Amino acid sequence: MVSHSSLITVMEKAVRKASPRLRRDFGEVDALQVSRKGPADFVSNADRAAEETIVEVLSHARPDWGLTLEEGQSRTGADAKSRWIVDPLDGTTNFLHGMPHFAISIAAEVNGEVVSGLIHQPLTGESYWAEKGRGAWLSDRRLRVSARRELADCVLATGIPFRGHGDTAAFSRQLDAVMPEVAGVRRFGAASLDLAWVAAGRFDGFWESGLSEWDVAAGILLVREAGGFVSDFRGGEAMVARREIVAGNGQVQSRLHKLLAEAAKT
Structure with a gap:
């Protein structure tokens, strides 16, 4: 059994407590598809309920820490140098349509640096986690990014703009x-x-714009601790400020961010 810090233990406790409700609510989505308003409200309630459960666990363990939340207001704690960054339901549109691909994401930031992160898939029970300097893991299996070097051999992931969001x-x-x-x-x-x-080597790379901090905080640490590289489209560190991210192993990420930078000039 791989040992990890108390931060990962707290995150794992939080996602395990929130997951049964999300699984139950996911099973109820099909019954609500006849109503336009009903499913959207239902998913929003499921999102908030998951967040409340997660916040309860995190706050009990670290009552002085701040919180940055997708669904709720950010909170500054007595310990101004430490905070949790939480997305209680990433993939709400998938959830709404009964598609079994969504996750809970939690990151712990200390002194402006994410030191621990966990991404949990409630339906499969998979927990991807990482700690700075200690690697990235799927449960107790060490993760490494893909070793492919040529883009021609690579499968990449991305996000697509949709109504009212993105260029x-x-x-x-x-x-x-x-x-x-x-x-x-x-x-x-x-x-x-x-x-x-990407951290697990299933995708060779990833890029997307318009993402928020809670979407990427844990994932950035996972990719880096799995031996990968992450930057904004220009190769810099302003992923959150510029709301753009490109990730992969050294060869793929370097080539990909250059293609994206060139595309931005046209």
Whole structure:
């Protein structure tokens, strides 16, 4: 059994406590598809209920820590240098449509640096976790990013703009630049899991714009601790500020961010 810090223990406790309710609510979604308003409200309630459960566990364990939450208000704790970053249901559209691909993402930040992160898939029970300097893991199995070096052999993941969100013209330019170079591009609809799958070597790389801090905080640490690289589209560290991210092993990530940077110029 792989040992880990108390932070990961707390995160695991939080996601395990929230997951049964999410699984139960996911099983009820089909019955609500006849109503436009009903399913959306239902999923929003499921999201908030998961967040409340997670916050309860995290706050009990670290009452002085701040919280940055997707569904609720950010809170500053007595310990101004430490906070949790929480997305209680990443992949809400998948959840709404009965698609079994969504996750809970939790990261712990200390002194401005994410030191621990966990991404949990409630339906499969998979927990991807990482601690700074201690590697990335799926339960007790060590994770490594893909070893593929040529884009022509790679399958990448991305996110697609949708109604009211994202720049479709910019994304079209990105696809035009990337698709001729790779073996395939996938869009599964949960960025946290996309990054976890990059860390696990299932995807060779990932890029997306318009993401928020809670979508990527844990995933960035996972990819880096699995031996990968993460940057903004220009190769810098402003992933959160610029709301853009590209990830993969050294060869793939370097080539991919250059393609995206060139696409931005056209």
